[in-house]
Amino acid sequence: MAPTKKKKNEFAINIKEIDESKNVVATYNAAYESEGILVSYPENKSGFGRTVLNAFLPAGYPHSVTSDYLEYQVYVSYPRIVGGKTVLNTSQDSLQAFSSSIAGMLSSRAVLEGIGVGDSQASPTQALLLSVLQESLGRIATIIFAHRLGSSLEPECKMYRLLADIFNDSAMILACLSPALPKSLRVAVLAVASTLRSLCGVAAGSSKASLSAHFAKVGNLGELNAKDSSQETIISLLGMLTGSLVISHITTKFATWATLILLLSIHLFTNYLAVRAVSMRTLNRQRANLVFSSCLHAFKNKDSGMKLLSPEEVSRQERIFEKDGVLRSYDFRLGRNDIRGYCYIGVPLQKILSLFHRRVLHVEISPSPRLFEFPALLEVYKNEGYIMMCNIIAGMRPEYYIVVKEGAENRDLLKGWLHALYHTTLWAVGRKEGESVIEGLERTREEVEGMLESYDVFGELERAGWDIKTGALETRSGTRVRIG
Incomplete structure (x- = not known):
């Protein structure tokens, strides 16, 4: 097929050169069968003031x-x-x-x-x-x-x-x-x-x-x-x-x-x-509480859709000083933010094992687990990147301990934090009489798994502008466990 013949005055070359700020700094035009290229520069509208500011602002501001x-x-x-x-x-x-x-x-x-x-x-x-x-x-x-x-x-x-x-x-x-x-x-x-x-x-x-x-x-x-x-x-x-x-x-x-x-x-x-x-894009503990509270609200009310808070929306609500490890549930309609418990992530395995050994003098909601039940806990989290155990005592806020497995990604840590927040907020919903601590953790883990799949929570987080690959939940140098 023969090439289409171009008109004599039609531009065969039309190139625009832009800087980091997407501003056109030069235009290159050449007519069909022309031996030269016409270079034109836009009129400088920035003036002396803008030139001075460029010395103090990053190149490409504000796009960079x-x-x-x-x-x-x-x-x-x-x-x-x-x-x-x-x-x-x-x-x-x-x-x-x-x-x-x-x-x-x-x-x-x-x-x-x-x-x-x-x-x-x-x-x-x-x-x-x-x-x-x-x-x-x-x-x-x-x-x-x-x-x-x-x-x-x-x-x-x-x-x-x-x-x-x-x-x-x-x-x-x-x-x-x-x-x-x-x-x-x-x-x-x-x-x-x-x-x-x-x-x-x-x-x-x-x-x-x-x-x-x-x-x-x-x-x-x-x-x-x-x-x-x-x-x-x-x-x-x-x-x-x-x-x-x-x-x-x-x-x-x-x-x-x-x-x-x-x-x-x-x-x-x-x-x-x-x-x-500042609107940080990583999810630390407080920002995870704010974002995941909307997940729990949608799941609790069986909403068909779920809209997660953006980094800008979260920055307007987060506190500069927050208690370390606090699990806080937010009700945005009523303007409430209640402390539900505390969660410690990246702790040594000994912290969980101590809950199986310890004799608690308080009146407990569930019987204290014994060491022979520990393999059952490992079975609950065999396909997860973390192991979580809770200490629920009557009259006190529950405490959650999360042990991270070797090779776990930040998604696993976020899921563990969501599991702790879900358990301390909605664990009593659907709880059977006589349900043990480990059985309750297994049930709530399965419900969290269903919530993540039904609402595509991690996908919604990325679409809302969050960086879910960079970890920000651990505030201390944590350990990892390798299960043989």
Whole structure:
């Protein structure tokens, strides 16, 4: 078949070149049988202001970052460690940046007074020894904090991001308080302040890494962090310049404390707004409670369909500080959120075995299981990636212990959490008289399995925008079991 003959004026080549923001930067056209290619550039409508902003925003903004990036950046500031000391980096929001910088200057001035600047009787050696003590305690606290809570920093990055600012602001208050104390007590207070700053550095640095990974959509994590540094640099400079002018007029104790409390209140409030603006896509324990509550509501009322909450909807309802391991059932129509029990995931197998050995003095709902019943529990979960046992005692909230099997995926952990929430919420529905604990777990496991298949829960989670492959349920370094 002969090729269709093109008209002489028809373009044989029509190519548009776009940047990371989907803006057309050049157009290439060539007419049929033409020997040249016409290149045209669109008129630059961004102007000088946009050019300057591009130096501080990630390439391809806003398409290269998540929708909550800008709102978070407007409020937040990052503490960082420089030369063994915590320095407060600030970002785009001028009010928050200036409040942090000026408060930091007031704190630094108090520390200098505390170590004897201006005191003729003060010794340089004493000041040096105090500095060594502060640094030593701070570094020891960093090691202990990272060891004990390192695994929970990523799943609970929003909580630790705000907690870092609480640590930092508390350290500022202690530093400002130190000059009014006796020298012996002043040393202890400054040491505690140094420890809090170190804890702030660990919590803020780790949470910043998790949040930056959340904001970066197209593998631009390194470039995003570089632009964050540019934002921090320019606003820190403006904050210090403004603070230098303001702090010279704050000389009395009353003015110092009034200004400090006002600035720290602004600082904490803006950072609270920042973490509330973030919509994480991973399911930690609290977000799993919120999302799975809608599953239980649909299953309980035998609804034909089920609509799961999106990450944005969950972020508006989740708490920044939540009890660790709590199983909370939400009723969105009545605005209720009741604590049903507690669940601990990734625990050693010994934790479950202790429930078969222990003699409980309380009046129990079901007889305490005996060790010879343990194989029956293994049989219930033989095709699952986890093993769960519950401790149900009259007058107390039940506790659930989940042991994770080797090779288990995050879906298995999510299913285990859903099973615990379902059991503590609806386990009495359809319960037969004399049903043992293990029989109740088997029945509810089968019902959860049916719910997952009927409503395609994991598929609905992905369609709602959730990342179900990345684990965020374990807040401690857990163990795995291999069943032979």
